[in-house]
Amino acid sequence: MRNFKYLVLAFSAVLFMSPAFSEERIVVKDGATTLDYEELADTVTRWTPQMRRAAIQDEGDRLELINLALANKKLAAEAEDYVANNPDLAVEYRNGLLAYQRDFMLRSVAARVEMPDFTELAKEQYTVNKDKYALIPERRISSHILFSSPPGRDRTELTAEAQAVLEELRAGADFVEMVTLHSDEPGAENKQGKFNRWVAFGEEGVSPRYSQGVFSIEKVGEYSEIINSEFGLHIIRLDGIQEKSYKSFDEVKATIINEMETEYRRLAMKDFISQFQMTDDVIIDEEAINAILEPYNATE
Structure with a gap:
């Protein structure tokens, strides 16, 4: 435990005081499970501000949070072994990963949508739909x-x-x-x-x-x-x-622009997803699909 505490204190100094270290540097090691600098730094970005303050100010809280990150990685490895020993769960496991991969991709693309400057259009909307935005x-x-x-x-x-x-x-x-x-x-x-x-x-x-x-x-x-x-x-x-x-344009500008950006992002994502729809070359085994659906004919 003493060695682990020492390692965590060293990690804290690295993470919170001087981040200019190799991304491959192992900062936590417990048996075969390790957390390198990059993956742990990414985990910290997803902590709440309260959690980050606790990690900085209290050694006990810091240990608890590092322990949670380590446990999550161990559980992920355990899942791989568990599915390997229970092949009947392989499809469910794979579909779960697919769902995460889809969400991950959509979040990543959505975060990178480049927004035009909507200021002039927002002014126009303020004039045309004043009751909606400013009344x-x-x-x-x-x-x-x-x-x-x-x-x-x-x-x-x-x-x-x-x-x-x-x-x-x-x-x-x-x-x-x-x-x-x-x-x-x-x-x-x-x-x-x-x-x-x-x-x-x-x-x-x-x-x-x-x-x-x-x-x-x-x-x-x-x-x-x-x-x-x-x-x-x-x-x-x-x-x-x-x-x-009526509120002034400056008072409602952020609301109007936020609404426009949300709609712009929605349309951009719709356009992005459309790339992955079925093509004209799709091949569908109707017999197999009917067989899959057959058990539900009497209950749905």
Whole structure:
């Protein structure tokens, strides 16, 4: 164990302080299993920043991470021996490798797609699709009186009571006083009935019925009709409107360009993959394919 710790400490000095060493240099050796500089350095690139900090700062964590890398290589070697001794698993093993090789190739090609400068096209998209990329929707703030009623309960009498209160408010009754007298919302009196949140139409986390009620009011200071929600009945007063506006191009530029780059990469990958589709010279053994599919005829 002492020799292993010494080797790991030497590796740490090499890896984190002075990387100018031969890529073939063995930095960890345990029996027949070795990790050379290049493969271990590649493993470190795939550690999280937290893992790298731990490897630098704590010898115990460093040993654990090196041990994991070594164990992975041992397991890979064990897989080769295991399949050699269990030939019935060879096809499954080969297909698993093929899947990794395919993903590896696609990731490598995708990472190397050269992107054009999309700035001018992004400006054009900003102008043409301003609502999509830059719209800040109208937001409203409100107050309300809640007449609490569980879902499913008959609300006929409660509706009449709420309607009477609404008529008093429209006739000039003091809203805060009516909140104190009638609202069933916890803390309504202290809040003076305020719904202390600016909301957009249909905003998540706000009852859809309440949202619709807020946006049905034409002018600040006016009241909605009686609004039915899952919480009961509401009389809503509109307290303020923030008109819709737009973010500047600079604020959304990165989002637009990222979207364009994603689509460009997708099309580039589609074009790349098309090279590997079946050719006109393909030969298909239909008899063999039918035999493979036959057991599934009755179950699929």
